[in-house]
Each structure stands twice: as structure tokens, then as C-alpha cells.
Amino acid sequence: MIRNRPAVTRISDAVAGGLEKRILEGSLKPGDRLPSERDFSAELGVSRPTLREAIQKLISKGLLDTRHGGGTFVTDRLDAHFVDPWQEMLSGHPLLHSDLLEFRQMLESHAASLAAERATNVDIERLDTLYANLDSVYASNDVKACIDADVAFHQAIAEAAHNVLIGHMTASLMRVIHGHVSINLEHLHARPQRWNQLRSQHHAIWQAIREHQPETAARAARSHIEFVRQSMTDATKEVERRLSALRRQGEL
């Protein structure tokens, strides 16, 4: 008489809860499309009716939306309430980038601190694999892969903090920043010394979280973003310098 059932008696409830958590934490972003019901149910290890019950619940909560023959999507209403205004603001006003990085510094240092406190073994295993991946792609020359790995790493830290707002905010910020990161990474990639500093910073954050040292983790994250801020302004200055040079050439 073994009860292998989880605490939630209804499997559909467990599925719905898991999905809701992933949506709120941001790992399932608004607009994302879920796998087909057949694939997803197999992936989750439940039957299709059960998956459907979970989906229907989340639909009634306004978190999901289905299109017959099209697929199932994450509603973008969360964005409408929280982030959309930012996208608009930031796209039109590059001046806000420093504000954004300042905010990110606060957010990620806090996230790192909480992650160091609360990270479960599962979280740490996930961080381990993501860090290993991050370190390996940094050794390559694929800047695009570096961005993806970097985003995934920081997102995992945010989720290890076990605060849905921090998870969601981090995901939002990542999406907003994404485009600007590439410029910065290109800039850094041309400077091997700084490039290696970046790697050691990630290592420091990773280690501090692994060893459950909140203060150290917070400091490491803070100085990491500080470093990014600095090189970001450097990159911007260089771009402007080149632009003015080009402009001079064009005017000659």
C-alpha cells in the first residue's frame, strides 16, 4: 500500500500549479507557445485529458490561451500590466540604460543573496550544468551562444531565489536588455583580459551560491553588474567615437 502520490491529490492540480509557477517566474514567457497537447502530456508523464484539465484551469485564470488548430499560448496580460510600458520607454530613450543597469544591479545582487540562502539541491544541480555550459561557450567564439548561456545562468539564479516576482522581473529585464548585451559582449570579446574577468565573476557568483554564502553572493553579483555597467559605458563611448570618426570622413 504505497502512496506514491504527491501532496496534491489531483495530478491536474499539480500540473496546473507547476505551469503557473513557471509562468509567474518567467521561464514561460508571455507569447510563448506550449508544446502540442500530445507531446506535452507525454513529456510531463500524464495523460492528455489530465493535461487538458490543467490547461483549462489556467485558461480560466487568464494565464493561457488556445487557438483551435493553432496551439496553446501564454497570455501576454502579465506583460501588459508590468513590463510593456518599459519596452516602450527603453526603446525610445537610450538614456534609461543606466537606470536599467542600476535596477538590475539591485535585483540580481538580491537574487543571488536569496539564492544562496534558499537554493535546493535541484537548483544547484541546474546551476552546475548551466555554469559548465556557460564556461565552455565562453571559451568558444560564438557570441550568440554566450548571450543565451548568460541569460539562462542568471535566470536560473533568479529562480533559485524562490520569489516569483524576482523571477518574473529578471525574465522581463533579460528580454529588454537582450538586444543591448550583444554590443557589450562584442566589445568585451575583443579584450581577452576583461573577457576572463567576466568568467571569473560568474565563477565567484556560482561558488558563493553553491556554498550558501548570501553576503558573498550578493557582493559578487553586485560587482559583476558594476563591471558590466562600466564596460557598457566604455562600449557606448567607443561606438560614439567611431560614429563621429565616420561622420568626419563622410563630411570630408
Place this chain on the structure above:
Amino acid sequence: MIRNRPAVTRISDAVAGGLEKRILEGSLKPGDRLPSERDFSAELGVSRPTLREAIQKLISKGLLDTRHGGGTFVTDRLDAHFVDPWQEMLSGHPLLHSDLLEFRQMLESHAASLAAERATNVDIERLDTLYANLDSVYASNDVKACIDADVAFHQAIAEAAHNVLIGHMTASLMRVIHGHVSINLEHLHARPQRWNQLRSQHHAIWQAIREHQPETAARAARSHIEFVRQSMTDATKEVERRLSALRRQGEL
């Protein structure tokens, strides 16, 4: 090519809508037991999975309740129907509530710190008048006015931090929290000692910002929200205590 389907493309939606209507109209009273899923699905002319999807939706809406092996019943309390999506999320997920306050603690302490650094004379003048107003309404018995003054005060601090993200984020959080603040304030207002603690905390934040002491301001803000968190949990416990007392009386 006749489309005999109603406006609702999903049969489960139609079933859920019909049931909800019957419940709200009173033909299905709170406490009533529905026919078994097999009988009911036959009666409605739909399949059992479809009926179940409809039922799950109404469960997530808080209209129905199921007991494994027992039956499906109409929920006793019919409330929380026409509320904000965010409010709904908060009410349905108490864990989000603590997450929210944790996030707010981070946000506002940082905002206070930055405000202490960057507040201009104009900012400080604004804070002076808002604080004076806050202190005066706290002496009155108008809890509603207290909320407004409190929100305005904290919002002004966030704007004095001169970071648009912090300002925007604070505004969003304030909107979300607004409803729950009232419960907390009612709770505190009945306890003069704690009520005065609240006033002195506001005073401490205000002074620290005026005198440009970031560390002091951050500490004051942090302990202020910590105080709010504590009294919030106290208030929740008291509500639960009252509820259980009422329940005991009802059973006698």
C-alpha cells in the same frame, strides 16, 4: 454550411457557463451536491471529460468543490468574482503575498538609499509637505486617507531616487498592494502602540533622506517594511482565528 455552434466554440465553456449561471441564479444553492459525473454528463448530453473540464474551471473559480469518492458540491462561500486579476492571484496564492512584500522590502530600501543620495531641494520640499500631511492624517481616524497619504509618501521617495524603473515599479506594486493595505491598517489602528511605531518609522525615513544619509535611510525603510510584514502576518492570523471561532459557534 450551417454553423450550429454557439458563440462559445468550446462545449466545456458552454457547460461551465451554464453551471455558473445556475449557481449564481440560485437554482444550484451553496452546499448542493451535483449528480455524479457519469449521470450528469449523460443528462447534459456531453462526454465525461468535457464535463470534467467545465468542473475544473469552476473549481479554479471557487464555485465548486470536489471530494474524492464523495461527490461534487457547490461552494459555501460565493465571493471573489469580480476582482482584479492580480488581486485574484494574490488572494489565491498567499505565497505570492510574502514574495510581494519581500520584493517591496528590497525595492523600497534601495529607493530610500538612492533618494538620500540624489534628492534635490525640490524633492525634499515635496517630501516635507507629504510627510506633514501623512503625519496629520495618521492622527485622525480616517483610514482611507491614511492609505492615500502613505502611498503618496512612498511614491515620492521612489521618484526622488531618480530612477524611472524604480519609480514605475513602485507605482505598479502600490496599485497591486493597495487593497491589502487596508486590512493591515485596520489591524494596526486598533493597536495605538504599534500605530505610533508606524509614525516614527516614517519619520526616521523622512529624516534620513533629508539629511542625505543613504545607509540610515535604507535601514529605516527596510525595518519599516519588515514591521509591515510582521503585522501583516499577525493580521492574517487574527482573521483566521476569528474565522475558526465563528466556525466553532456555527457547529454548536
Place this chain on the structure above:
DNA sequence: TTATTAAAGTGGTCTTACCAAGGAAGGGTT
């Protein structure tokens, strides 16, 4: 009468199958 137990009823889940709507690839027309 009381306690135990067996059976019937009910929600929870799985499997299989078919229908309907959307989308993309291929073939035909202009």
C-alpha cells in the same frame, strides 16, 4: 448492539479514437 467487512457509488486517471480548424507544402493557373 457493535464492530468488521464487503460492495456499491463516485471522483481521478489513462487509453484510444475520431472530428474540426489552422497552416504549410505542392501543384495548377494566370
Place this chain on the structure above:
DNA sequence: AACCCTTCCTTGGTAAGACCACTTTAATAA
């Protein structure tokens, strides 16, 4: 070559039947 239309595949929507787990109830044995 460009455009439109058909066809087929994928995906969500529904149905039917079976089995499991839990609850209730009633029959049975003490």
C-alpha cells in the same frame, strides 16, 4: 515568374470505455 487553390499534416476539441482510489453504506459476524 507570380499567384491562387488544393491537399495533407499538425493541433486543439470531443467522445467512449476501462481501471484505480477513496467514501459511503449496508450487510454480516461477533
